[in-house]
Amino acid sequence: AAEVFLRQQRAAPNLRKLVYGTVVEEEEEEGEEDEEVGGLFRVSRPEKGKRRRADGLDCSRFEPDDSHDWEQEEMLASIRDCFVTGKWEGNTDA
């Protein structure tokens, strides 16, 4: 049983780390110096990476995943049990 548990631990990505851990790494990425040209002008790099995220659009909408093709029978079947018309578990009853 311990082995199964360990395997499960490895398989499941640690979401807690993903959410709370990555902040530190992102902060480290900063410190990008502007290049100087001719000692007078600074090249303003096009906004990228962290910058773009920092000035991104403040919006709570979660864009749907385009990879799912809802024309396909398999995709339709994959959510069939979410509806009352689908299969019911043994211990529950309509």
Add this chain to the structure above:
Amino acid sequence: MASQGLTYDGCNFFRQRLILSTLSGKRVKIRHVRSKDDNPGLRDFEASFIRLLDKVTNGTRIEINQTGTVLFYQPGLLFGGTIEHECNVQRSVGYYLEALIMLAPFMKNPLRALLKGVTNDQKDPSVDLLKATAIPLMKKFGIDGDGLEIKITKRGMAPGGGGEVLFTCPVRRTIRPVQMTEPGKIKRIRGTAYSVRVSPQMANRIVDSARSILNQFIPDIYIYTDHMKGANSGKSPGFGLTLIAETLNGTFLSAEMVSNPQGQGETILPEDLGRKCAKILLEEVYRGGCVDSANQSLALLYMTLGQQDVSKTLLGPLSPYTIEFLRHIRDFFQIMFKIEVKKPNEEEMKGGNKVLMTCVGAGYTNISKTLK
């Protein structure tokens, strides 16, 4: 640093920061707001948002530098009461309403806000969607009673606006902890197809095409058609659809789609819009969970501010906005959630992986609420 409050860079997640700052009483400073942009500083809609916060609070101090790239915000007391706000048309009323919904239960006086502007646009959750999903969610946290309502008196489409929405919300001393781990099966699908300043037939065409897809799953579908005329129809033409799937346990999953604003982008046929919207709803069902993806952060906020007890909620995949919200909750309230992945059984066909969020509430009490 502690006396200075928290400092952030960039204008993203602007609302989250100001909302959490207002609730926690911590000062916040936002630097480098579009500092490398051709048009630097705060936009009109953000300024409008700050004005709205100023209206619902007492004693808020706001300092903005000349170019608008640095904002210092010292929150005051949440006062509430009756307010009227002209929302900037760059963002829809949903942008402002989302924030008010988060703040409203913690005010001194029950909030009665009349918001004017764009009711439906492509960026933000529309007022229809919030009305159908956020209100039932609030009820689960013990925020209910006569006063809780979102009413659309006038509809206004982008870019002209001209809509009007009335939001009323009672105040609560504490928020109830919740245990939402079983979403339940979907028993019916409801929706609203609306059209303004176009042929009322558009709404019927949307309904037919959306039904053609959803009827494969469930027969109990009813989509209202809402055609507003004259002064109630705002300044710009447009049409759209909001779909809501309701489960046996009272979970509401939603999807919506709006036509492109007049003069921007290609015109979309109402049939295509209906079909696309139905597919977005299927995607939302695939994600699943007890809270709709647009309201994840609202649920997590109420969980954080609940009594000192364990709250559990099953969510679909976390949206990027929610992930950032979790980080901000940690910054402002020092609360971290326990996040567990729940894989569905092989033989069950219930969509993708779910996430179980668990936390102990901060024991936040609304001290400004008057006792009666």
